[in-house]
Amino acid sequence: MTTTTDIESSRTTGPGPRIHRRPGARIFSTAVAVLAIAVVLGIAGIVVGSGTIHWEIIAQYFFAPVMLNGVATTLMLTVVSLAASAVLGTLLAAMRISGNPVLRTIASAYIWFFRGTPLLVQIVFWFNLGLFLPRLDIAGFTISTNSLITPTTAALLGLFLNVSAFMCEVIRGGLLAVDTGQTEAALSIGMTPRRALLRIVLPQAIRVILPAAGNLAIDLLKATSLVYVIGTKEILGTVQGIAAQNFYVIEMLIVASLWYLVLVSVASLGQSWLEARLARGIGAAQPPAARPNL
Amino acid sequence: MTTPLLDHAVRMHGLQKSFGAVRVLHGVDLTVERGQAAFIIGPSGSGKSTLLRCVNSLESYDGGELWVDGYLVGAERRGDRWIEASATLTASRRARIGMVFQRFNLFPNMTALENVTAGLRMVLKQESKQAFERGRELLARVGLANRADSYPSQLSGGQQQRVAIARAIAANPSIVLFDEPTSALDPELVGEVLAVMRDLARDGMTMLIVTHEISFAEEVGDVVHFIDGGKVAESGSPSAVIRHSNNPRTAEFLARIRKPG
Numbered sequence: 001m002t003t004t005t006d007i008e009s010s011r012t013t014g015p016g017p018r019i020h021r022r023p024g025a026r027i028f029s030t031a032v033a034v035l036a037i038a039v040v041l042g043i044a045g046i047v048v049g050s051g052t053i054h055w056e057i058i059a060q061y062f063f064a065p066v067m068l069n070g071v072a073t074t075l076m077l078t079v080v081s082l083a084a085s086a087v088l089g090t091l092l093a094a095m096r097i098s099g100n101p102v103l104r105t106i107a108s109a110y111i112w113f114f115r116g117t118p119l120l121v122q123i124v125f126w127f128n129l130g131l132f133l134p135r136l137d138i139a140g141f142t143i144s145t146n147s148l149i150t151p152t153t154a155a156l157l158g159l160f161l162n163v164s165a166f167m168c169e170v171i172r173g174g175l176l177a178v179d180t181g182q183t184e185a186a187l188s189i190g191m192t193p194r195r196a197l198l199r200i201v202l203p204q205a206i207r208v209i210l211p212a213a214g215n216l217a218i219d220l221l222k223a224t225s226l227v228y229v230i231g232t233k234e235i236l237g238t239v240q241g242i243a244a245q246n247f248y249v250i251e252m253l254i255v256a257s258l259w260y261l262v263l264v265s266v267a268s269l270g271q272s273w274l275e276a277r278l279a280r281g282i283g284a285a286q287p288p289a290a291r292p293n294l
Numbered sequence: 295m296t297t298p299l300l301d302h303a304v305r306m307h308g309l310q311k312s313f314g315a316v317r318v319l320h321g322v323d324l325t326v327e328r329g330q331a332a333f334i335i336g337p338s339g340s341g342k343s344t345l346l347r348c349v350n351s352l353e354s355y356d357g358g359e360l361w362v363d364g365y366l367v368g369a370e371r372r373g374d375r376w377i378e379a380s381a382t383l384t385a386s387r388r389a390r391i392g393m394v395f396q397r398f399n400l401f402p403n404m405t406a407l408e409n410v411t412a413g414l415r416m417v418l419k420q421e422s423k424q425a426f427e428r429g430r431e432l433l434a435r436v437g438l439a440n441r442a443d444s445y446p447s448q449l450s451g452g453q454q455q456r457v458a459i460a461r462a463i464a465a466n467p468s469i470v471l472f473d474e475p476t477s478a479l480d481p482e483l484v485g486e487v488l489a490v491m492r493d494l495a496r497d498g499m500t501m502l503i504v505t506h507e508i509s510f511a512e513e514v515g516d517v518v519h520f521i522d523g524g525k526v527a528e529s530g531s532p533s534a535v536i537r538h539s540n541n542p543r544t545a546e547f548l549a550r551i552r553k554p555g
Contacts, residue, residue, distance in 0.1 A: 181395060181397050182399060182401065184393075184395065185461075186401075186412075187351075187352065188395075190390075190413055190418075191417055192385045194381075195416070204401075204402065204403055
């Protein structure tokens with residue numbers, strides 16, 4: 001019987017009927033939203049309302065000089081190992097895409113090792129380098145390894161060597177993302193291969209490299225916290241030191257977390273700004289795929 | 295070092311090329327005269343694109359001689375030995391040879407005007423003002439004077455290929471190579487690109503064109519070379535090769551291309 005009605009109504013002239021939303025959907029999504037807010041407030045209430053967190057301690061230590069020193073150390077570790085890894089990462093990427101099989105294998109082995117072992121293990125290893133290599137002979141000078149490997153240098157070494165392996169892959173991915181046609185076009189107008197790489201391929205590769213490198217930088221910023229195990233006084237090392245004396249463990253961890261959030265947020269803003277700048281004038285449109293030969 | 299053979303735009307003799315164990319060019323002899331619009335036609339995999347890419351050293355060749363505008367390309371003589379040309383020498387030769395690609399290969403981060411003038415500014419080191427002036431003339435010549443500040447992504451395929459043609463002729467090359475310039479285009483955009491190429495041929499530009507547009511070759515070509523199995527199977531005027539060929543391979547190829555499937 002319904003089919004008859006359908007056929008009849010479809011015969012009417014004039015504009016079609018207006019379609020309304022199903023009434024139940026909106027009520028349901030409102031209910032879910034209210035429930036979600038209740039859960040979030042409930043959890044926040046447990047944390048804040050427990051009364052055991054001394055907020056004044058957090059305020060007191062947040063800008064304390066010793067804390068600011070720790071923040072500075074974290075920033076230094078991040079910036080220095082990132083800059084150094086840009087250099088070593090580029091070198092490794094060049095080795096990996098070179099025609100020389102020996103260089104290619106060496107670079108691959110490096111990446112295999114440094115990506116395949118945990119960063120924490122690497123950091124502890126560098127800190128204990130003196131155990132199996134007591135002296136370093138450099139250009140005729142003999143230096144005791146232990147005088148060279150401090151908590152800071154070991155941290156830098158561990159972070160930079162590790163992040164270089166990831167940086168290499170980011171740079172290589174960026175270079176490979178640029179179509180070979182770009183290189184050919186650059187060569188065809190008379191550029192040398194080196195100039196084609198620097199003037200045509202690299203500027204395009206940067207747009208792929210920078211967002212990925214930005215993620216790497218933010219990961220690195222947080223990974224610097226691992227070096228507290230070898231006694232480096234960065235953010236986590238500093239708050240652990242303070243908590244060991246005043247026993248406000250949770251409060252000091254909140255101080256550390258807030259600082260990491262601040263640093264990561266600032267870094268994310270910088271990354272978005274860079275990406276927006278790089279995207280100017282460039283759409284995602286690609287030429288149509290080649291038609292198969294007739 | 296190099297003996298100019300000034301009477302030819304391109305002259306190749308016994309050109310050989312292998313990719314690994316696969317021989318692609320089996321000793322190609324081919325000459326392009328100045329001012330000629332020369333077409334290369336032939337089945338897929340016959341080596342015609344490889345041959346074209348050898349002319350500006352995008353592919354190396356293993357044996358034979360190749361002269362462009364009177365200069366040895368892709369190789370240098372050292373005593374009585376022939377060795378591969380250096381990157382710098384190859385780059386200076388390429389600056390005098392224009393190339394238009396199937397997939398346009400415009401630089402996506404540059405405007406049409408910047409694309410056209412890239413060689414003038416970055417290779418020939420011309421002043422920007424002078425280069426951009428020339429660039430605007432070139433864009434006008436391909437009918438895109440009003441799109442100078444557009445990026446490639448804002449242009450249709452046909453417009454992109456016309457910008458690419460302007461880029462290829464910017465440095466007054468002695469010859470322009472076209473590698474299937476309309477194969478990546480939607481059918482309704484092919485005409486505007488062929489029109490620009492027709493104008494170039496009329497202005498006396500030396501052109502070497504690999505294409506499947508047989509009727510265009512017939513209309514515009516001074517000479518047509520049919521390549522089959524890595525060799526020039528037949529050369530002659532368009533009517534001789536396309537209309538009145540006695541070569542069974544040519545006839546078979548043309549029959550297939552006219553009735554696809």
